[in-house]
Amino acid sequence: MGIHRGLNNALKRLQGRWSMVSGSRDGRPLPDALIQRSERVTEENETLVRIDGQLLHCASFTVDTNLEPHTIDCQITAGPGKGQAQYGIYLLTDDTVRFCFGSPGAARPTRFATARGDGATLSEWRRMPS
Numbered sequence: 486m487g488i489h490r491g492l493n494n495a496l497k498r499l500q501g502r503w504s505m506v507s508g509s510r511d512g513r514p515l516p517d518a519l520i521q522r523s524e525r526v527t528e529e530n531e532t533l534v535r536i537d538g539q540l541l542h543c544a545s546f547t548v549d550t551n552l553e554p555h556t557i558d559c560q561i562t563a564g565p566g567k568g569q570a571q572y573g574i575y576l577l578t579d580d581t582v583r584f585c586f587g588s589p590g591a592a593r594p595t596r597f598a599t600a601r602g603d604g605a606t607l608s609e610w611r612r613m614p615s
Contacts, residue, residue, distance in 0.1 A: 489548075495550045498577055499527050503610035506581070512601040525610055533563075540564060544571065554597070561589060580612045 505523035508515035522537045533543040544564035549556045554574040561569050566589035573586035574594055585594040588604035599605040 495548045495555070495577075496530060499532075499548070499582065501615065502526050502613040503582065504613050506609050506611050508606070508608040509599045510606045512599045524613075528533060532559075542566070548575070556593065557584065557586075559586075564590075568577075580589075581609060582612075583607070583609045 497596050503525040505515075505520045505525070508523075510519055518520045519536060523541075526533050526535075527603075529539055530547065531543070531545050534541045542561065544545055544559035544561045548558075554576060556563075557573045557575050559571040559573070561567050561571055569589035571586050571589045572593035573584050574597065576583045576597065583597055585597045585599070585605060585607045587594055591604055594603075594605050597607060600609050
C-alpha cells in the first residue's frame with residue numbers, strides 16, 4: 486500500500502496498516518488481547534478494522550483538518566452498524582493516530598476520552614512498517 490496520487494495530504498497521511506496500541510469504550514479499557522490482535526488498514530478513503538483477521542468494521546470516510554480537533558465522518562459499509570454514519574475526531578502524529586468515535590448515529594465526541602454509558606470508543610494506533 487502506498488501514497489496515492491490525487492488524495493489530499495490529510496488522507497495520504499492516514500494510508501497504510503496500523504496496529505492498535507490502546508483503547509477504551511464507555512470509559513472502560515479494552516482487553517489487552519483484543520488490542521494486540523487488532524489491525525486497521527486504510528486505502529484511499531476506505532478503512533477496515535480486523536481482529537484476528539476477522540472483519541469488524543469497514544467504512545468510507547472523509548476528514549476535515551480545518552477544525553480542531555480534526556474531524557472524521559464515516560459511512561459504515563460492512564460490520565455492525567452497516568449503513569449508518571459514525572462521527573469522530575482524530576489526532577495524527579508521524580507514526581501514531583488517535584481516534585475518538587461516538588456510536589453509529591450518535592453525536593461527534595468533542596474530546597479524546599470516554600465515559601461510562603457514552604457509547605464512545607477511543608483508540609490509538611501505530612503505523613506498521615511497510
